[in-house]
Amino acid sequence: MNAPTKTDPNALSNLDLETPEKTYLDSNELIINMGPQHPATHGVLRVILKLDGEKVLGTECVIGYLHRGVEKIAENRTYTMFNPYVDRMDYVAAVSNGLGYCQAVEKLLNVEAPPRANYIRVILTELNRIASHQLWLGTHALDIGAMTPLFYTFRDREEILKIFEKYCGARLTTHAFRIGGCLYETYAGFEKDVKNFLAFFPSKIGEYEELLTTNRIWLERTKKVGVISAADAIALGVTGPVLRASGVKWDIRKAQPYANYAEFDFEIPTGENGDTYDRYLVRIAEMRQSLRIIEQAVNGIPEGPIMAKVPKVIKPPVGEIYHSIEAPKGELGYFIVSDGSTQPYRVRVRPPSFVNLQALDVMVRGLLVADVVAVIGTLDIVLGEVDR
Amino acid sequence: MLDSFMSYLGSSVTPGEANNQLWALIYVLIIFAGVSVAVMAMNWLERKALAHFQVRLGPMRVGPHGLLQPIADAVKLLIKEDIIPAESDKFVFWIAPIIGLLAAFTVYTVVPFGPSQAVSDMNIGILFMLGVSSLAVLGVVMAGWASNSHYPLIGALRSSAQMVSYEVAMGLAVVSAILMTSLHGAGLYGVSKLSDGTGTLSMIGIVQAQQEQQVWFLFKFFPLGLIAFVIFAIAMIAETNRAPFDLPEAESELTAGFHTEYSGLRWSLFMLAEYAAMIAVSAIAVTLWLGGWLRPFPTWLSGPAWDFIFALFPGLTFVGLAAIAFLGTVRMPKHSYFRVQTIGLAAFGAVLALIGVLLLGIVIGAKVSDHDILNRTTEGLSNVFWFVFKVAVFMYLYIWYRATWPRYRFDQLMKVGWKVMLPISLGVLIVTAIVGVLL
Structure with a gap:
């Protein structure tokens, strides 16, 4: 096994991990298989663990158990027909997926969604970010052994899903947006529902924090666990809350504003240590920032059309485009090559979960089995997105 | 027969002490049935209470408010296919749950429900209880080893390490409580009339000592008794593998720990043993520190x-x-x-x-x-x-802990056991001895 050392020029980690010395008490390494059916691998991730007792010497992720060939499907569908498929990638943040795809095609077509559509998009996307973080928090806490936060987060997530259901009829795979804007006008009472949510949710975040933030066991389980330095994170292409918890202030909503994020006033929460606890704090803070954005958007939502002028048959000009948005889990990018026909020549998705998963090995080496579970949880992966 | 049945009725000692096998058998049957019913009730209560902690309803369908759910579960487990993995060590696999169950139930022979409401009053009662209850670890290790599979093996190793290390702190806390039976110093409630300086290991004797000293050992030499009690209360959770020390069966890490390969009846035996053990260690805590069968406020609200x-x-x-x-x-x-x-x-x-x-x-x-x-x-x-x-209060606390806390990691658990609990319990023991002699 080639453990990275400080002298290794290709070393990604500064973990100084030497292989154990051979003694007469030396025991064999144990290789165990975690997944694809395992309660804590968030779906069908399979991790092969090499253990020395309980200490992790190395990991290997085996992915593809949920591969559905989404990128290949795109080549046989028109631009409009492919839109619902992207919802099935990161199924807990379907709205973000749809937003990224619609905006990429809009960029290719060179159309702009009208302002009202952008406001609706921002509200729904930020609600979806909160829902995604809630699901992450619940499952992550459950992995670490705290059962109760899961039910609290799911109870409150329900309110968001109800808004989605009233808006477009679906709760999870929403297909909320269309190329050029939104198909549906907001329903009567949409603003009231959103404002109700804004009013009651901050106290609920307080409830989650009360259970975890200063909990001694939670601190011991998450502090200094799964540390990734800013340099390592950047080298591995890690994005999203995982990168920000390492202290890098990188958020595409600020760096390359899309939709109308430039109009809103919000902060990018960052951590310092890049450990599991910081990632927890960053995501909690992000929920609060999302509430701020939603509040500004719902108060400033203008009247007007919700759909730009888009031809019935979408035939983008020959060319290629890369567009990325800040999905709840990190940078979600779409690279679309058009050959001028009604179907894309190639669609390549840059899913945040897939790229973030690379960091698992760096983060867990030298830790214990229990930490592997904590780190998988903190990476916030969705296998639908990893495998596509 | 009838004579031996009737002869015991007038006595005021346990059947074991009166050497009446018939009544001892009756007591054993009552306790066995009672504990089994208590386990079923605990099963239902845990699911309901945990559900209400977690804004759920819990079982609602089988019987009113799910009251018949434990029975339905038991029937389901009984009629399930009995699977023994092909690669397992069949005999050990078969005997492991039985050992666990025996260890959990045998301790009830000395649990004192009252001065005469126990099967037997052993003069080394507490030692017997600790000794037999620590045999449970044998069942766990055998189950993990016999399964011949990685996850159960890791679970069993964790479990044995955990149970053995927490037994040390637990034992020292128990010793300080036993020490108090022989020390009738000033304490909180004044001098006792107990015989001078003779301690006892008998479970009934320990409660009687508290009665005569007119103080639950929880409050004796305040806060020494309290600290020893807290040490024991923590160690007993670890000893019974419950949250937040439920590493051996940490679902998110090891799927189900040492009983991953078990199903049906054998699995239910493990569950039965776990809950019986929980009740048993709670009984020890109640006996040693909370005055056993004594009612609260015997001096303040007397008459x-x-x-x-x-x-x-x-x-x-x-x-x-x-x-x-x-x-x-x-x-x-x-x-x-x-x-x-x-x-x-x-x-x-x-x-x-x-x-x-x-x-x-x-x-x-x-x-x-x-x-x-x-x-x-x-x-x-x-x-x-x-x-x-x-004991029921302790059972509720078990559920409460489970709803509130995340799980400790293995090394942290060991650290808490050896570096925190052990020194504190040792210190409490020494200080108790010094204080008791000086006062």
Whole structure:
């Protein structure tokens, strides 16, 4: 096994991990298989663990158990027909997926969604970010052994899903947006529902924090666990809350504003240590920032059309485009090559979960089995997105 | 036969001490049945209480408010296919749950529900109890090893390490409580009239020492008794592998720990053993620190009037439970679909009310007629009630912990056990000895 050392020029980690010395008490390494059916691998991730007792010497992720060939499907569908498929990638943040795809095609077509559509998009996307973080928090806490936060987060997530259901009829795979804007006008009472949510949710975040933030066991389980330095994170292409918890202030909503994020006033929460606890704090803070954005958007939502002028048959000009948005889990990018026909020549998705998963090995080496579970949880992966 | 049956009735010692095998057997059967019922009740309560902690309803379908759910589960487990993995060590695989179960149930021979309400009063009762309950780890290790699979093996190793390390701190805390039986220093409530300086290891003797010293050991040499109690209360959670120390069966890491390969009846034996062990260690804690069967406030609220009021508690508890059941009956939806459940709940409430009224009748009858047998029954009921009530508080705490806390990691668990609990319990033991001699 080639453990990275400080002298290794290709070393990604500064973990100084030497292989154990051979003694007469030396025991064999144990290789165990975690997944694809395992309660804590968030779906069908399979991790092969090499253990020395309980200490992790190395990991290997085996992915593809949920591969559905989404990128290949795109080549046989028109631009409009492919839109619902992207919802099935990161199924807990379907709205973000749809937003990224619609905006990429809009960029290719060179159309702009009208302002009202952008406001609706921002509200729904930020609600979806909160829902995604809630699901992450619940499952992550459950992995670490705290059962109760899961039910609290799911109870409150329900309110968001109800808004989605009233808006477009679906709760999870929403297909909320269309190329050029939104198909549906907001329903009567949409603003009231959103404002109700804004009013009651901050106290609920307080409830989650009360259970975890200063909990001694939670601190011991998450502090200094799964540390990734800013340099390592950047080298591995890690994005999203995982990168920000390492202290890098990188958020595409600020760096390359899309939709109308430039109009809103919000902060990018960052951590310092890049450990599991910081990632927890960053995501909690992000929920609060999302509430701020939603509040500004719902108060400033203008009247007007919700759909730009888009031809019935979408035939983008020959060319290629890369567009990325800040999905709840990190940078979600779409690279679309058009050959001028009604179907894309190639669609390549840059899913945040897939790229973030690379960091698992760096983060867990030298830790214990229990930490592997904590780190998988903190990476916030969705296998639908990893495998596509 | 009849003679030996009747001869015990007048005695005031345990059947073991009276050397009456027949009554010992009856007590064993009562305790075995009682613990099994308690485990089932605990199963239901845990699911309901945990559900309500977590804004859920818990079981609602099988019987009114899921009251029959434990029975349905038991039947399901009994009729499940009995799977023994092909690669396992069949004999060890077969015997492991039985060892665990035996260890968990054997300890009940010395649990004192009252001065004469125990199978036997062993003069080394507490040692016997600790010794036998630590045999449970053998069942766990054997199960993990015999499964011949990685996850159970890791679970079993974790479990053995954990149980063994927490037993040390637990043992030292127990020793400091035993020490208190021989030290009748000033304490909190003044000098006792107990024989000078003789300690006891007998479970009944320990409670009687608290009675004579007029102080629960929880409050003795404040805060020494309290610290020892807290040490024990933490160690006993680790000892029984419950949250937040439930590493051996950490679901998110090891799927199900040492019993991953078990299913059906064998698995249910492990569950039965786990819950029985939980009740057993709670019984130790109650005996050593919370005055066992003694009612609260024996000195502050003393006198025959207060004795009578406290004697009413068992009956009142059942009446209260019946009232809750009747309230549930009234609040049941008025739809024909729920008719059977409503009637069932009302019947359940009626049974509880009947028991309550019976108990109240006995107590009041004893007060009015002052009949010897009624008096003895009242006293026995009161003893058993207070003991079970205190144990039930611990059971509730177990559920509460599980709802609140995340799980410790293995190395942190070891660190807490050896570097925190052990020094503190050792320190408490030494200080207790010094304080006890000086006072």
